[in-house]
Amino acid sequence: MCTFFLADAEATRRLGEALGLLLTAGTVLLLEGNLGSGKTTLTQGIGAGLGIADAIVSPTFTLICEYFEGRLPLYHLDLYRLEPAAVEQLNLETYWQGEEVEPGLMAIEWPDRLTYRPDRYLHLRLEDAFGPGLGSEHMDSEAGAEVDWKRDRLPGRRAILKLVGGETLEYIKIQQMLANLGSAPGQRQQNPL
Template sequence: MREIITHDAAETVRLGRALGQLAQAGDVILLDGDLGAGKTTMTKGIARGLGITGPVKSPTFTLIREYQDGRLPLYHMDVYRLENGGAEDLGLDEYFDGDGVSVVEWSEFITDLLPPTYVRIRIARTDSTDDTRRITITAHGGDYVRYEDVAFE
């Protein structure tokens, strides 16, 4: 487990970029945190680290957005709306087992559908009044420990 503090959105994007540079085909990155914690901001950075240059938008209403123009495809998922079920019909395992990187916001709503190995990134606001975030990176199996070792100062 690794804990990192970011002090503004730009720093969160910079951390995400460093994580995206570490990403490999088939990686599953879970982003957990309250509304407005910075999950989509982190995903924007991951996209930049994958070489994706276009705009990255929250997939809240579309559930999944695909970005194909980087060194690996990015599958950005927001499963918040699946709190009461329905994810079984989405074929998420095809994304998880695919050739891209899957980033899943609100993963607690699809726990039974997650692969056995992944990295979980928890983003939490601190008690301060600014944009400071406490980001905890925890590897769960496989070689995901490389995310805990991310070079970020």
């Protein structure tokens, strides 16, 4: 597991760009985080790393956006509005198995809606830099106002990247890339991206 700090949206985009340069066809990236945590910003960076010039937008209302102009296709999904039973009917395994589409990189927002997952995937969780469970939705109104004040003055996110399904050369490269950006696997980065 790799944990590191992203100072702002630009740092989130740069992390995505670095991942886009490294990740290979067939990679499934599950993106977890609250609304506004930077999932689409990260995916925009991935698109830049893949060489995609088209504007990458949130697929909240289209469910999936497909981009083919980069070094490999990017399939960006947002499952926020779906119930798990509806997600199951999408047959998403055809994407990560490359059966009916050209093999590419899948970035899936709101993966908690999935009823099944691939055997191997990267899981990236974006959360407030000052810790999970401290958002205003978990506080009474007085404490919530204090947290909102902190959020305004303490920008940034903590990103936690974990591989599920076994070590691969690709994951080792990601760990090395993060170390080169100033973050050691399992440690908090002292110098933000």
